[in-house]
Amino acid sequence: MGMMQEFKTFAVKGNVVDMAVGIIIGAAFGKIVTSLVSGVIMPPIGLLLGGVDFSDLQVVLKEAVGETPAVVISYGAFIQTLVDFTIIAFAIFMMVKGINSLKKKEEAKPASPPKPTAEEVLLTEIRDLLKSK
Template sequence: MKKFLQEFKEFAMRGNMIDMAVGIIIGAAFGKIVSSLVADVIMPPLGLLIGGVDFTDLAITLKRATGDDPAVLLRYGAFLQTVVDFLIVAFAIFLMVKGINSLRRKQADKPAPAAPPAPTAEEKLLTEIRDLLKKETAEEGRNR
């Protein structure tokens, strides 16, 4: 599970075109879910509270239907529903961006790995002795 979350975090932090395309596709599907939430879950009780009104049916007739000419309607109810859709989608995207920014901040706030400790005086001395022995051994090999 930890690896899955790590992979998702890396995916969310990258900004390449494939990731953006995936985001657009998921966003379109999410938009349909939100539209259904607004139209089928939120608006019916809201309409009931204000007198059993279905928001999608709210309209002002600008011109009545005559013969073959259809009526001209100002459908402000459908507009209200679209505004509510937008507000919910905008809020959901805000929460998502806020979460991603939080992940980025946590990643940026991680302390840099500590530098290895400097060698002690004893280690330095042993290193010098080793290097001198190597040099001496190499010189003896050349002299033979």
């Protein structure tokens, strides 16, 4: 099999396509959560804390001099990123938990036992006869 055929077989496999779709949806979901956190969740939290805008929280290590920008540690952006991560992690946890509960329900359904073959029936009869003697 040529290299192009092997690549085509690999690229078209369900797992690769599913993974690509998951990555694309995950990236979009991350943008949604970032927007939710920065536009909806953090403003009320900042208001409760006295009107603090978390994106502006920073420690200035060295003031700006002329054309040289200031050297700062932007810990507010870090706090916002932590909140983003926590929300995304919780949402993924809930999704995985839901999927696992669906899998458990599928596993809990008892499958009908397979019908014994003629050979198994014959062996069972022989076993029962030997037990009775």
